[in-house]
Amino acid sequence: MLITKLGEFGLIERFNKQIKLDKTVIKGPGDDCAVIKFSKDRYMLLSCDMIVEGVDFLRGDNPYLIGHKALAVSISDIAACGGLPQYAVVSMAMPKKTSLLRADRVTKGIFDLARKYKVNIVGGDLSCADKLIIDISITGFVEKKSLVLRSGAKKGDIIFVSGGLGGSCRGKHLSFTPRLKEARYLVNKYKINAMIDISDGLCQDLGHILQSSRAGAILYEKLVPFSKSAKGLQDALYSGEDFELLFTAGHAQAKDIISNTTMPFMPIGEIVDRKYGLRIIDDKGGETKPDKQGFQHF
C-alpha cells in the first residue's frame, strides 16, 4: 500500500496519533503553528515549511523569489496565529552544480525578507540534492489574548478573507506578501475566533477551520473576491497558495470589520451548524457542495 492511498492529510493524521506531548504544549500538530507556554503574557509559536523544486516552484523561476517564498510561507503561518515572527533557521539542499550567482540570489531573497519582517536568521544547514529544497523553521511569539487557532469558529460567525483569490500559480505564489500587518491589526483591534492562511485553496482551508471547530459553513459565490489573475470562480475556490488570511468573527465584531475601511477585509460567508457541512450559494440562490479537494502533495 502506497502513501498516496491515504493522501497527505490522512498521513498527517496517522502520524499525529502517535505523538505524545508534555503539559507545556498548548497546541501540537494540526494548526498553522504549534503553541507552547512561554511567559505570563505570551506563548511561543513554532512552525516549519519545506519548499521543493518541481512542487512548490520550478527550476526556471526567479531564484530571488524562490528564497522569498521559502521564508514568506513561514511568516504567513505565524501571522495566521496572530503572532510576530522573531527567529528562523534555514536548511537548504542544492545540486552541486548550482552556480554561486544562483545560490546568492536565493539567499538574498530569504535575507531581504527576513530584514523587512525583523526575523533573525540564527542558523542553518547546507546539504546537496538533485533539486533545490529549502526548509525554514520559524519561532515567534503571540500575546495570550491575541492567539487565534483554527478551532475557534462559532455558529453565526462571519467568514472573511484578506484579499482576492485564485490564479496564484501565475506568479503570486512566489512573490506574495505575508499578511502579517493585517493579522496583527486584526488581533489587536478585534476578537477573531478562528484564522488560517490559504495555502491549499479556499474550500480546503475553510474545511480545516470547520473540522477543527466542528462547524459547517455557507459561502456566497458572488462575495468571493477574485485576484487579478484568477480565471474564474473555480480558481478562486480551489487553487492553492493565495496566502491570504481566512478568518471568522462574531456578528458585532464583523460589523465593525466591514465598516472599517483601513484594511480590505471582505466577508464571504458564515459559519453554520456542523450538519450542513460546507455549501456554496450561487447567484441564483442554488446550493452546491464543493466538488473537489484543493491541493495535496500526494
Next chain:
Amino acid sequence: MLITKLGEFGLIERFNKQIKLDKTVIKGPGDDCAVIKFSKDRYMLLSCDMIVEGVDFLRGDNPYLIGHKALAVSISDIAACGGLPQYAVVSMAMPKKTSLLRADRVTKGIFDLARKYKVNIVGGDLSCADKLIIDISITGFVEKKSLVLRSGAKKGDIIFVSGGLGGSCRGKHLSFTPRLKEARYLVNKYKINAMIDISDGLCQDLGHILQSSRAGAILYEKLVPFSKSAKGLQDALYSGEDFELLFTAGHAQAKDIISNTTMPFMPIGEIVDRKYGLRIIDDKGGETKPDKQGFQHF
C-alpha cells in the same frame, strides 16, 4: 562559478556575513546551536539538521534507523551546547511511490527517539520529492552557567572525546546514541570551556573549535580511541559522523575528569597557541599536520 569552488564552509561564511541579528541573539550561526535570550537563568537553543537520501543515508538503509538518525543529529547539537532538547518540528519530503510501511517505520524511528529523550514533536510539514529528505528543527534550553560554545577553548586546556572514533560509515552513523546524558553530566559537574559534536571528522571539528577559539592544538596519535569498526588512525581522524562529544577543559578540571570512572571521557591532546595550528604527534614523537579535510557537502 559553481558553489563547489567555495566549498560548504566557504558558502556558509559567505551567507553568514549578510545576516543581521537583534540584541536577543547571544550566538547566531556558527555553533552547534543558536543561543537566544530566554529567562533570567536560561537560554533558548535552536538548531536544524537536514538529512538527504544518497548523502546522509542510502535508499536501502533500515528506514527505522533513518528516522532515528534524523532526530538524533539534532539532539546531538543541543547536547553539544550543554542543553536539553524539548520541542522539534519535522519536515519530510518523500517519493510518491513510498510504501505506507516505509513511511511508518521512518516516523516510528523519529517518534521512539523523541519519546526516549522527552522531545515533543509539535509540528511538521510533508512534501514530495524524488528522494527521501528529512529536516528536523529542534528547540531546547540550557542554564546560562551550563552553556558551552565552540569558542571557549583556552591555551593549556586538555582535549577530550566521549568515545571511540572512526568507521561510523559502517553502521554507527545511523544508530548512534546522542551523547546527551554525557554532555549534561559534564556541564553539571565540571567547567567545560568548549564543546562540539563530531559530525565532520575529528580533525575538521577540532578545527572548528580552534577557529572559533583562535587557538591551536596538539593531538597525540596513541591517545585517539578507535571505535570497533575503525580501520585505523586515518579513519578515526578524518571520517565523519561519529557524533561523539569533543570538548576541552582546564588542567584542574581535566584531572578530575580523567580520574572519574563513571563516564568514559578520554584525553587526546591539548590546546596550544594559535600559531601552532593543529599538529598530530605520532608514536615516535614525530609531528605532522592533518593532511586532508573531513567531510564537506560540496
